Amino acid sequence: MILRLEVKNWCNLESFSTTFDKGCNLVIGPNFSGKSSLLNAIFFAITGKLPNELEPKDMIQKGKNEMTVQLDFVAKDGDTYRIRRYVKLSKTARQSISTHLYPLVNDIEQEEIASGNEATEKILECLNTEPMLFKRSIFMTEGDVYRILTKRERGLREEIYKVLGIERIHAIAKIADKLKKELKKEKNALEKRLELGELGEFEKEDTGTIEEKLNEIDNRIAKIKEKINKLTNEKSELNEKLDAYERFNKIEKDLEMLANKMKALTKGIPGEGNYKERLESYYNSRKEKLDNLKNEITSLEADIIAIEHRLKDLRDDLERLSAETSICPTCERPLTRQEAERIISKKKENISKLEKELSKKKEDLIEKRKIKKDLENTVSDLSWKLSELDRALKSARELNEEKSKLTAEIGGQSKSGLIARLSEIDNELDDLEAEKSNLLEERGRLNAKLEFTKLDYDKIEQDIRNLEHRVYILELFIKACKSTAERVSKELIRKIGDDVANVWKRLHGGIWQVEISDNLQPILKRDASEYLPMQLSGAEKMILFIALRAFTAKYLGNPGFLIFDEPFEHLDPENRVFLKDFLLSLSNDGIEQIIISSCDEKLLEEKWNKIIELKK
């Protein structure tokens, strides 16, 4: 039973304290007067949490940085306690909560008996309830009834599972089952090890003898490995020789190609000696001829220019001599017409001679220039051939050098001989690998044998027994969880249903039955008619819901009081009286105290054990 509540800086209640009596306590006041805050303070004092999503720090009055909630209550065993929770806000808005639980003797606070989470656990233990049950069956926030009763099947089932704590049991059983599977796996692994030893695959043997055998096998494996290495090296050498053969053949082909190339480069080149000598000699002769021709062309061009000058002079003289008064071009005396005509005739003869000579020289020049061009092409072609020949000769020299080296490398062994030896080595290696593999297998078997010989059977057997023991406990635990869930959901639901049916009988008369269907939907039955919660009026829903809660509390975790925020909302005077009488009748079921909030002043006309009036 709740005796007294004192709060400081809690929401809109700056400094407030009140006592509660046995029976029905009405907390009344207009909207925003702090009715719900007061009920939430009781919830916070008992559980350390809030019934909604808010955090305790959110309840600190605006402008303040700390608050206190203190609650005095009577435990199920009759002892009286005081719980004090103090919430402080840091500068960074982080909350720190301190909780202290004290026994009270004649209203005097005794030495603290628990603090922090331990204090919360102790309070719930004193009140014989659990956090989830407290939230779901003892304490009803405003609007809970509609939130739950208007849910569809699945939602309702989950909700009732939560109310009854079945969801929690399922979660615990699931975890236990997970751990059981893990342990079984571990146990099976150990059993497998033991089984191997017990199946007789290995007979127990002295560890010294096994170790001796293992050493012998190791020595044999080492020798085989040595042989394998030797043969592998030889194989590698032989393969290198085979490669040399391949390269030798390729070089010979390359040399042949080079010889053909050199032959092609010197094709049609006259002379004697090797490719290079012939090509060089021919190139030099062509080059010399070209140089000479260039000189001849230069001389010819000079001659042509001189003849052209000379012709110009003669034509100038001829022009002067053709005038009426002519002057001798050499002695510059006046000439008679006859003298002039004779000189003109001579000059014309010279001009004719020179023109013929010029014409011939020009033809000669054209011819020589043509020859020069051909020669230049020939010399250029020969120069390219010479460089190509040099390159080919250089390559041939290098290839010949490599060929000599390869010949030494091969060392006179025939290719077929090499291939035959390689095949022999491969066969030998296959045999050795097979032998090694057998020995390794044997070593593995001996090692396993050694391990099992050294194995502490007793220790493994003890571990297996411990694991089996734990698995067995978990199996029983899971079974107990399932049975508990079943018992809670079947038996208690039936009992709750019977009690609710009685309330319904009082409300409507006649014989009513309340069945909880497989999907946990409460169904009200009278004669042949069925009523689902959804079909009920608002007042009926409220009464049904409060009855469900009250009887859930009766059978599960009843702390001796129930708290309802605005349960009379939408009820007419007749139903209000009915609900109030019903709640008061719960004292026969161990619920001696009801705390109810309301803003309906008409309720003041009725009789209450205690009225706590709040003002804005």
Next chain:
Amino acid sequence: MEQLSIDSIFRKVFLELIAEEKKKSKKSSKKRKYPDVYTLHDNEIEKMIEFFKKCSGEETQEELLDTLRRVIDDFEVRGQELVQP
């Protein structure tokens, strides 16, 4: 007044189940190889009940599993007598 908490129901169910198992094993004609394995000790029973009680239903699966593992890790078979089948 008939009023039980879930924890009390669980305790009752668990103890009943253990007693039932004990009876069954006594009646059973087949002897188990390691009978001690199937003997629960009082402190083990109490620890399991305590574990059930302490789960508020708001822990994560990992937290629950860790707690249960810690509880059960201490459980060992006592007595080494082997009964030959």
